[in-house]
Amino acid sequence: MKTTEPSLTGLKNLKSRIKYIREKMDELKIDAYFIYYLPNVSYLTGFRGSSGFVIVTHNKSYFITDSRYEEESKKEIEEEFEILIHKGLTQTLKKARFMRYIKRIGFEKDWMPYGVYKNFEKELNKKFVPCEDIVRKIRIHKNDSEIEKIKKAQRINEKIFEEIIDIIKPDKVREIDLAAEIEYKIKKSGGEVPFPPIVATGSNSALPHAKPGKRIIKNNKPLKIDMGVKYKGFCSDMTRTIWIGKKPSQEFIKIYQIVLDAQNKAIESIKIGMEAKEVDGIARKHIEEKGYGKFFGHGLGHGIGIEVHELPALSPLSKDKIEEGMVFTIEPGIYLPNRFGVRIEDLVCIKNREKFVITKTTKNLIKI
Amino acid sequence: MKTTEPSLTGLKNLKSRIKYIREKMDELKIDAYFIYYLPNVSYLTGFRGSSGFVIVTHNKSYFITDSRYEEESKKEIEEEFEILIHKGLTQTLKKARFMRYIKRIGFEKDWMPYGVYKNFEKELNKKFVPCEDIVRKIRIHKNDSEIEKIKKAQRINEKIFEEIIDIIKPDKVREIDLAAEIEYKIKKSGGEVPFPPIVATGSNSALPHAKPGKRIIKNNKPLKIDMGVKYKGFCSDMTRTIWIGKKPSQEFIKIYQIVLDAQNKAIESIKIGMEAKEVDGIARKHIEEKGYGKFFGHGLGHGIGIEVHELPALSPLSKDKIEEGMVFTIEPGIYLPNRFGVRIEDLVCIKNREKFVITKTTKNLIKI
Numbered sequence: 183m184k185t186t187e188p189s190l191t192g193l194k195n196l197k198s199r200i201k202y203i204r205e206k207m208d209e210l211k212i213d214a215y216f217i218y219y220l221p222n223v224s225y226l227t228g229f230r231g232s233s234g235f236v237i238v239t240h241n242k243s244y245f246i247t248d249s250r251y252e253e254e255s256k257k258e259i260e261e262e263f264e265i266l267i268h269k270g271l272t273q274t275l276k277k278a279r280f281m282r283y284i285k286r287i288g289f290e291k292d293w294m295p296y297g298v299y300k301n302f303e304k305e306l307n308k309k310f311v312p313c314e315d316i317v318r319k320i321r322i323h324k325n326d327s328e329i330e331k332i333k334k335a336q337r338i339n340e341k342i343f344e345e346i347i348d349i350i351k352p353d354k355v356r357e358i359d360l361a362a363e364i365e366y367k368i369k370k371s372g373g374e375v376p377f378p379p380i381v382a383t384g385s386n387s388a389l390p391h392a393k394p395g396k397r398i399i400k401n402n403k404p405l406k407i408d409m410g411v412k413y414k415g416f417c418s419d420m421t422r423t424i425w426i427g428k429k430p431s432q433e434f435i436k437i438y439q440i441v442l443d444a445q446n447k448a449i450e451s452i453k454i455g456m457e458a459k460e461v462d463g464i465a466r467k468h469i470e471e472k473g474y475g476k477f478f479g480h481g482l483g484h485g486i487g488i489e490v491h492e493l494p495a496l497s498p499l500s501k502d503k504i505e506e507g508m509v510f511t512i513e514p515g516i517y518l519p520n521r522f523g524v525r526i527e528d529l530v531c532i533k534n535r536e537k538f539v540i541t542k543t544t545k546n547l548i549k550i
Numbered sequence: 551m552k553t554t555e556p557s558l559t560g561l562k563n564l565k566s567r568i569k570y571i572r573e574k575m576d577e578l579k580i581d582a583y584f585i586y587y588l589p590n591v592s593y594l595t596g597f598r599g600s601s602g603f604v605i606v607t608h609n610k611s612y613f614i615t616d617s618r619y620e621e622e623s624k625k626e627i628e629e630e631f632e633i634l635i636h637k638g639l640t641q642t643l644k645k646a647r648f649m650r651y652i653k654r655i656g657f658e659k660d661w662m663p664y665g666v667y668k669n670f671e672k673e674l675n676k677k678f679v680p681c682e683d684i685v686r687k688i689r690i691h692k693n694d695s696e697i698e699k700i701k702k703a704q705r706i707n708e709k710i711f712e713e714i715i716d717i718i719k720p721d722k723v724r725e726i727d728l729a730a731e732i733e734y735k736i737k738k739s740g741g742e743v744p745f746p747p748i749v750a751t752g753s754n755s756a757l758p759h760a761k762p763g764k765r766i767i768k769n770n771k772p773l774k775i776d777m778g779v780k781y782k783g784f785c786s787d788m789t790r791t792i793w794i795g796k797k798p799s800q801e802f803i804k805i806y807q808i809v810l811d812a813q814n815k816a817i818e819s820i821k822i823g824m825e826a827k828e829v830d831g832i833a834r835k836h837i838e839e840k841g842y843g844k845f846f847g848h849g850l851g852h853g854i855g856i857e858v859h860e861l862p863a864l865s866p867l868s869k870d871k872i873e874e875g876m877v878f879t880i881e882p883g884i885y886l887p888n889r890f891g892v893r894i895e896d897l898v899c900i901k902n903r904e905k906f907v908i909t910k911t912t913k914n915l916i917k918i
Contacts, residue, residue, distance in 0.1 A: 389621075391618050
């Protein structure tokens with residue numbers, strides 16, 4: 183008998199999330215689901231270490247790590263999980279009592295390496311069944327406490343952005359200096375660095391994913407800063423493009439306004455139930471109409487949570503819809519090769535069926 | 551006809567390394583070898599971006615990345631490789647002319663996810679053959695230029711360690727403050743942070759892999775610092791355990807001496823052709839004889855290069871031998887739970903059939 187597809191948006195706590203995994207296990211006719219991908223493990227258990235696994239059976243859920251994390255596990259891991267400390271994962275699973283009752287065990291096929299899968303199947307003498315990533319879909323819908331963590335991560339991000347803006351001395355600091363400052367301040371705040379900040383001056387701002395280099399931040403040039411903070415396991419992400427100097431060029435002002443209008447239009451349009459690609463289309467259409475369509479090469483935004491990039495995708499090819507509990511970026515950009523680029527990125531959240539913008543940093547053009 | 555096993559220690563340049571891969575391809579009866587694991591790709595090509603692949607055929611070698619890295623690739627990638635820019639890897643491979651001549655394509659089974667492998671096999675209509683990681687073995691043996699890069703990375707590491715020691719103000723800085731300083735200085739130097747530094751004070755030093763926390767660095771306690779620098783793609787790694795205050799406890803002095811003697815004995819013993827586990831055994835035996843055997847739970851050392859942890863393993867179960875061109879750590883430790891721990895870690899290299907210690911930082915007990 184096929185279970186009715188449970189609603190993903192209603193999975194507000196660990197219990198209901200595990201229940202959802204078990205319903206999926208019924209559908210897939212598997213006795214256990216092996217969660218190998220660390221962000222999925224961290225999401226469910228609260229684990230913050232570098233190596234851990236989860237096995238969900240129909241009766242119980244197990245968290246498995248090695249002796250390095252024995253002490254931390256006892257503090258961090260949700261009560262729901264029985265903790266197993268392994269000395270060699272395969273050996274420990276071979277002996278584990280609960281494994282006796284398992285014949286078919288599902289795994290995340292897009293994360294487990296082929297050799298690991300083959301080795302498990304041989305050593306454990308079980309049928310390993312390649313499955314979709316179930317937890318990735320659960321992660322799309324944040325509960326109130328997760329949204330609060332993302333907000334807090336963004337508040338720290340904004341505070342550090344303001345401090346950084348204050349210390350820019352044109353003609354004195356290099357991109358890597360400013361990037362190092364940002365990371366330093368994140369760590370001093372007790373947060374983690376979810377991705378290396380982008381600090382791109384002059385023509386480097388025309389590279390969407392520029393890596394900070396030794397180029398000096400100069401007067402009368404744009405500066406693109408894309409930065410995020412991870413706090414209590416959840417990430418924030420923001421981009422601002424500012425002008426170094428008092429008098430931005432007319433062209434820069436024009437491009438800035440187009441990007442800003444595209445972003446505002448997209449944000450205004452967002453409604454629950456809307457297609458994500460439609461939101462992308464609204465920003466894209468505005469940029470196209472202004473004649474810069476071919477200079478906006480990436481998607482409009484991405485979901486954010488335990489990882490900086492998660493579902494939903496807001497892009498022309500996305501099949502996602504805007505739903506309750508989603509948190510995602512809206513970040514249109516125009517990149518004029520070898521000249522300059524502008525990107526403006528905010529975080530948007532859907533809560534109680536309403537959208538709201540998490541980001542508070544001004545979008546008026548900052549000149550310093 | 552089976553080719554004679556080529557000597558790994560003689561592979562001093564890219565040409566000979568590619569030749570070795572092709573000889574392995576003959577043995578494995580494959581027409582191409584797909585290198586999926588990014589550190590292996592970086593090692594062969596010089597690529598520093600976040601997404602790239604290599605395919606070696608019997609005639610040519612291809613480097614494949616996406617449009618984000620088009621410009622960088624032209625500068626970074628070794629001439630040996632033909633650069634392909636993909637918009638969707640599978641689609642690009644489907645159309646690539648060279649793929650027509652390939653029937654059996656090997657891949658690194660311990661790195662490619664099951665789902666990726668299955669998808670390639672289906673979409674490209676080729677036989678994908680699970681293979682060992684060939685490049686990992688090549689990487690064990692560094693050439694002179696690679697050893698120089700590791701030395702340079704360690705020189706930067708030592709300089710930053712000295713600067714850090716100078717700024718420790720007991721009762722004022724937290725572990726995370728010092729860790730943030732270390733990372734900041736690494737980035738300002740133009741280097742990268744290959745692993746989050748360990749800064750562990752008091753009883754935290756008893757955790758081999760302690761994560762820096764908000765604990766304040768206090769007087770009359772040990773402080774364990776484990777840090778590394780990545781420079782031009784190659785890593786360094788060093789641990790020192792120091793004493794905060796003028797008068798270390800008698801017990802600390804005693805444990806420090808045991809660890810230091812164990813390390814020195816192990817380093818002195820190293821000879822080309824020796825079993826790696828034998829080197830481990832020499833340090834381990836010394837610690838056991840002093841009665842602390844059960845407080846030294848990890849292996850004695852690990853190879854280092856493009857990654858912080860590579861082959862060889864210096865541990866009781868290792869099957870590796872000490873060979874020309876190897877660079878590895880020697881890092882015994884004694885960890886007394888809930889009390890304190892001492893680890894001392896140096897880099898050792900085998901060049902021109904002689905061992906030499908790369909690390910120059912003093913091992914006399916530092917008191918501050």
